[in-house]
Amino acid sequence: MSLIVRVSLVFGSLVVLLAPGVARAQSARFDGGALAMDASATVVDGRADATQDAPRAPSECTPGDGRVAVRIGVTAESHCRDGFSSCTNIVSVRVDNCSALPVALYALSARTADARGTNWEFAPRWVGPASSHTVDRDYLSDRDEQLELDARVVDERGAVVVTSHASASIRNVARARAISECSSCSGVWGRWGMLGREGCNCRTRDAGSACEDGADCESLCVPTGVRVVTPAVEPRCVCPAGCQCSGRARANRALCAPVCSPGRPAMVVRVGRCAERRMNFGCRSYIPEGARAAGPYVAGGHRVASRCAD
Helix, strand or coil: CCEEEEECCCEEEEEEECCCCCCCCCCCCCCHHHHCCCCCCEEEECCCCCCECCCECCCCCCCCCCEEEEEEEECCECEEEECCEEEEEEEEEEEEECCCCCEEEEEEEEECCCCCEEEEEECCCEECCCEEEEEEEEEECCCCEEEEEEEEEECCCCCEEEEEEEEEEEECHHHHHHHHHHHHHCCEEEEECCCCEEEEECECCCCCCEECCHHHCCCCEEEEEEEEEECCECCEEECCCCEECCCCCECCEEECCCEEECCECCEEEEEEEECCECCCCEEEEECCCCHHHHCCEECCCCCCEEEEEC
16 A cells, blocks of 8 residues: 655645455445544534535546545634634545545544544445545634644445544634734733633723713723712700700799701712723622712612622
8 A cells, every 4th residue: 555645734635545455345334433533522423415515526636546535624714603702614624536446534533732622423425436525514613723633534344544634723813803902992801701701801991080870981880989968967956045944944934845956867979980891790889870860868878789790
């Protein structure tokens, strides 16, 4: 058996020459379990015709020269459905069969240096002599990664006739752009909230400014204290003129009841400072929108609003 390997940055290919003495076993059964793989996730894929191209003429070999060529690669730039997350890359395998025996792609894997990744195991989809077949599968990742790609092609007996390998880099361009743009708003890039959603938490333009209403701020108005609108008046009792309000009446003074005023409590409004960041997680007190229209309230008789965001 002769072996030729060609690998590029994004696409790699492998060509083998099938030994002419291999017997064709029409009645032999395909044994998929004998080639189980060991990546972090395995997908048993029975989608034969629905997602694969119709057979075409080989381009990596000449029909009749006895070779099977396998070309494997991945799209270098991620396609993201939600900004820079929920991203997909297409892993593609092309099998060119120039031998006299039918072959089938059995397994495909895409793995990272830390052994994360996905393996696909396929129901046999035979590529006949002098024909070509391409299989595309989605690889899900939101990160920049270096992938190690491997494909296995088998004959009708389930024996591996080609093992192809290629290295490729994928890049989430949208994420790189978002990280770069984060500095323009003096933001902090990281994972936020209980779910750890990645993104930029920009600094607010009014960070630290005084506020008395949620509408005063780009983000939250965080309470820091109260401002007295009407001072408290203490209760007070006075004795009317010409009267004596305690003890016994005297000759020139009558015994009278004191005249008392009940006083009134202080009326205040809550004051605060605008939050530094647009996104604020955890449980926090805040001054809601509409607080100014609600007017002053009795000091000590109003609970501060709070919310929890994760």
